[in-house]
Amino acid sequence: MRFTTSVVGALLNALLASAAPTPTTDASLAVTTVSNRVIFSPPSNAGWVDPRVLYARALSLSSGPLLATWENYSPEPPAVYFPIYRSQDGGASWAQIGSIKDTVNGWGLRYQPTLYELPQAVGRWAKGTILAAGNSIPTDLSKTKIDVYASTDGGATWTFVSTVASGGVAKPDNGLTPVWEPLFLVYNNQLVIYYSDQRDSKYGQKLVHQTTSDLATWSAVVDDVHDTAAYAARPGMPAITRLPNGNYIFAYEVCGTDGCRVHYRLNRNPLDVLNTPASATFTLKSTKGTTPVSSPSVVWSSVGGANGTIVLSAGNSGQVFTNRKLGDPNSWVEYTTPQPSAYSRGLELLKSDDSALVIIGAGRLPPSTTNFVSVSVLDLKALVGA
Secondary structure, rough: OOOOOOOOHHHHHOOOOOOOOOOOOOOOOOOOEEEEEEEOOOOOOOOOOOOOOOOOOEEOOOOOOOEEEEEEEEOOOOOOOEEEEEEEEOOOEEEEEEEEHHHHHHHHOEEEEEEEHHHHEOOOOOOEEEEEEEHHHHOOOEEEEEEEEEEEOOOOOEEEEEEEEEEOOOOOEOOEEEEEEEEEEEEOOOOEEEEOOOOOOOOOOEEEEEEEEEOOOOOOOEEEEEEOOOOEEEEEEEEEEEEEOEEEEEEEEEEEOOOOOOEEEEEEEOOOOOOHHHHHHHEEEOOOOOEEEEOOOOOOOOOOOOEEEEEEEEOOOOOOEEEOOOOOOOOOOEEEEOOOOOOOEEEEEEEEEEEEEEEEEEOOOOOOOOOOOEEEEEEHHHHHHO
């Protein structure tokens, strides 16, 4: 869901932590921790548009470095783009190494970037290729287009690959036809891209996916979550990860009819989320009674025993929500983190050590003229007492 003056937007703004960033390292922990380390703070000149930065994502590469990107509301022209920053010391320091620019539409890459490292070859793209998808949108917000780019040099340079979906005006109003919020997953030797879709006149918004075996052509649209009883329902912000029992947890927000609260489904087939039974579909609620709101991100770590630990972040809280019982709805435990709440924070685990939890954020929805991009790295073992 995009910018809005709704109650949800106000709630996110009110709950954003206002403390100044204070980077720390705790030498007693196995993981070198980082606390709200600023990656990028836009210059204060008038050319930067509110909210300045938003919707940050991190990616841990198999080769060692961390990458980060976000929505960058820099002065136009030239067209907006997704910057690429890299850390080679586990998140402690960062430098820009590249940028992803719209080379096909002339509009700019404006909203909702996502990063993904291919765990196997897909078409002509080798294992280890870094993919980025995002929403190409002109300055007047009249169109939306989910485009895919690829990097074979660690994120320094990027090449346009293909277009997944095209839609209408980039506003989160029922009856309009934008596409939003892409997310990648490789499953069963094909690449899946999940996203939010307003193009179906039967629904205000629904969650869908498409697949490809070559990154050149994409399958037909398949529904993942929709509400046949309430047109106003707006399931959005897909998040997915595999669990050790073979299930996938598919998390999402439901705006329009449920205050953007976070829901999730447990299903063995990530291409058939729509048919998840009601008995495996839940509203997330912590053992303290908290129901997180907005823009979930989810990862699974082997920390915590045979079941490991699911970690979920939501947009209205600086907390993370953990589950060591494979998504059991009565087993979500919340923990405080040093990373401020932010609209659509991103979660990532280091490839070299999945007890290192990376949380990245870029601030609040407008009005938000002080947004900056920051990251925290936490020792998950210490956090959950594993």
